Amino acid sequence: MSSGLKHRIFSGIEQLFYPPKCMKCGVYMDTAVQSSASIQACFCDQCLSSGFSLIDKPYCKKCGLKFVQGSSDNHVCQSCLKTPLTLGKVRAAALYQGVLKDAIHLFKYQSCLSVAKVFEDLMFQTYEQHFFKDPIDVIMPVPLHKKKLKDRGFNQAFILIRNFKKKYEQKWGRQPQWQIDTRSLFRIKKTSPQTGFDIDHRKTNLKGAFAVMNEEHIENKHILLIDDVFTTGATCNEAAVQLLQHNASKVDALVLARA
Ligand SMILES: [Zn+2]
Ligand SMILES: [Zn+2]
Numbered sequence: 001m002s003s004g005l006k007h008r009i010f011s012g013i014e015q016l017f018y019p020p021k022c023m024k025c026g027v028y029m030d031t032a033v034q035s036s037a038s039i040q041a042c043f044c045d046q047c048l049s050s051g052f053s054l055i056d057k058p059y060c061k062k063c064g065l066k067f068v069q070g071s072s073d074n075h076v077c078q079s080c081l082k083t084p085l086t087l088g089k090v091r092a093a094a095l096y097q098g099v100l101k102d103a104i105h106l107f108k109y110q111s112c113l114s115v116a117k118v119f120e121d122l123m124f125q126t127y128e129q130h131f132f133k134d135p136i137d138v139i140m141p142v143p144l145h146k147k148k149l150k151d152r153g154f155n156q157a158f159i160l161i162r163n164f165k166k167k168y169e170q171k172w173g174r175q176p177q178w179q180i181d182t183r184s185l186f187r188i189k190k191t192s193p194q195t196g197f198d199i200d201h202r203k204t205n206l207k208g209a210f211a212v213m214n215e216e217h218i219e220n221k222h223i224l225l226i227d228d229v230f231t232t233g234a235t236c237n238e239a240a241v242q243l244l245q246h247n248a249s250k251v252d253a254l255v256l257a258r259a
Helices: 003-017 078-082 098-109 113-130 146-152 156-161 164-172 199-206 234-245
Strands: 090-095 138-141 185-187 210-212 222-230 250-258
Touching: 090 098, 090 113, 098 113, 098 156, 098 222, 098 250, 113 156, 113 164, 113 250, 138 156, 156 222, 185 234, 199 234, 210 234, 222 234, 234 250
Parallel strands: 090 250, 138 222, 222 250
Antiparallel strands: 185 210
């Protein structure tokens, strides 16, 4: 018997005794969906019913904040009018809540990479919707400090766009005009977790957190930063400050979830 066949039989038996569990509530699920790399394979129907809240009109033209009430047209929010971000425009795929929030936690803190495929698709759709026509030169995942990278084993922001080039080529039959750059921006300061800090504290916490290497890769470039979660935007904004100081022409951000 071939080892492949043995493996298939074994995993079939294994599934019989250990059907997949919902990653949120732990309930056993129907095995039929398990093999597909989809969000349905990770969460039960009950947990999924809260769904992803995709961000559509109306949202802030600058920071991407979703407006819950008021005018139905996109406009600039109070916060951006008062203290504008250094970032150009920020766009997020979905709201940081419900099952998406749980899925991001599993992805980041329990290295649950099976949800990554769903995130990658969401990110690419959002890229096409908001940045496809923009003359982006460089796509840059927000870097982690090397200690954190070592502990986690991966940079979640990079995972979100690792297949962007392939997706672009498959869909549009040509090469994108941008490059993915994971080497020119560094995180030089270990920052404490941002959760629970107010915006001023977050900003201070991040001051001087980033450094640029290879200025020639930054100079006159329109850069699209990538991150998983955007809350106050302090992280992406501080990275943008650093990139603009090294003569980037413009820095925008694309994130998976917007708080
Ligand atoms: Zn569940
Ligand atoms: Zn705004």
